[in-house]
Amino acid sequence: MSDTTSTDLVTHGHGEEAQFPLPPHHLRITDTDPRAARRAERQVAIMFALSALLVIAFVVVYFTVPVENFVNLGPIGIVNASNLLLGLTFGGAIFLIGAGAIHWAKKLMADEEIADERHPVGSPQEDKDAALEAFQAGLAESGFAERKLVRRTLIGALALFPVPLIIFLKDMGPPPGTVLRETVWKKGDRxxxxxxxxxxxxxxxxxxxxxxxxxxxxxxxxxxxxxxxxxxxxxxxxxxxxxxxxxxxxxxxxxxxxxxxxxxxxxxxxxxxxxxxxxxxxxxxxxxxxxxxxxxxxxxxxxxxxxxxxxxxxxxxxxxxxxxxxxxxxxxxxxxxxxxx
Incomplete structure (x- = not known):
């Protein structure tokens, strides 16, 4: 793998060479303005931190909001308040981790164009060494090690993310008993x-x-x-x-x-x-x-x-x-x- 410029040509196909010039690379504002980069870093960190807070809110809702409570949402109808809040908190936590990762990639990670030539499935050792080198270079370019604020908030969000999944196990029991065996129908009901x-x-x-x-x-x-x-x-x-x-x-x-x-x-x-x-x-x-x-x-x-x-x-x-x-x-x-x- 090697970095390319606008004059580099990409070769691919089954033995046939097709030459396509890569588009010129345009620097982002975060590549040239350190303040913009720090601002984007803070935005990513805020998303990860909010995700962690929503997981905590999920746990609080699960143990404090009675399952007997319902709310009327107008056109949507009557819904269970506990289910609604659990869905909003856990769904928001998942969304913020994804949104933060996308914002991180678009604003802070390196976006240089790379040309990867085709090669046989069985890679020689030098290709494996090159892949490892490229991985290490990508790790450095991602800023994961350098940007401590992003790294710490992401680790915190991911550490709390499995908590709702563990809590969901509690809802696997007890068995429904007779609740699903009886209806309101009785003799004489019109x-x-x-x-x-x-x-x-x-x-x-x-x-x-x-x-x-x-x-x-x-x-x-x-x-x-x-x-x-x-x-x-x-x-x-x-x-x-x-x-x-x-x-x-x-x-x-x-x-x-x-x-x-x-x-x-x-x-x-x-x-x-x-x-x-x-x-x-x-x-x-x-x-x-x-x-x-x-x-x-x-x-x-x-x-x-x-x-x-x-x-x-x-x-x-x-x-x-x-x-x-x-x-x-x-x-x-x-x-x-x-x-x-």
């Missing part, structure tokens, strides 16, 4: 259309119709709890088919005049599902293409899902509206280590 909250009568659904629905009163419960956890587990889909098309024997009698209710959450990794093929009665998950046969108890017919779609038994109340005949008889949502499949 079924309403999502968003509009309109109660549903059987005559509102034509054959082939699929509707996203939830239990009545879920919105109030969500506002009371300040979380969408209940909705994430209680969302269902209603689908209507001709009674004679239902082949299910496992949950015989759980439909009402051909209307069936299933959980909306895929049993693979929990993606919401609403892609329905009327002719085959198949429900397709858009994430990993797991396919469920709604005419046959929601059993899996294709894809990585290992459990069928949980079915909700339904009937009508005295006013003729669709209601739950009972809660889910099996856990909804994705499979995990305590569910076997």
């Amino acid at each position: 079924i309403v259309v999502d968003v509009t909250l309109q109660p549903i009568r059987p005559e509102d659904l034509r054959v082939g119709t699929l509707v996203s629905a939830s239990p009545e009163g879920l919105t109030e419960l969500q506002e009371e709890q300040g979380t969408m956890n209940a909705r994430a587990k209680a969302s269902i889909i209603l689908v209507r088919m001709r009674p004679e098309e239902i082949r299910s024997q496992q949950n015989d009698g759980w439909d009402f005049n051909g209307i069936l209710a299933f959980s909306k959450i895929c049993t693979h990794v929990g993606c919401p599902i609403a892609l329905y093929q009327q002719r085959t009665h198949h429900l397709l998950c858009p994430c990993h293409q797991s396919t469920f046969d709604l005419a046959d108890s929601g059993n899996v017919v294709f894809g990585p899902a290992a459990r069928r779609m949980p079915q909700l038994p339904i009937t009508v109340d005295d006013e003729g509206y669709l209601v739950a005949a009972d809660g889910f008889q099996e856990p909804v949502g994705p499979s995990f280590w305590e569910r076997g499949a």
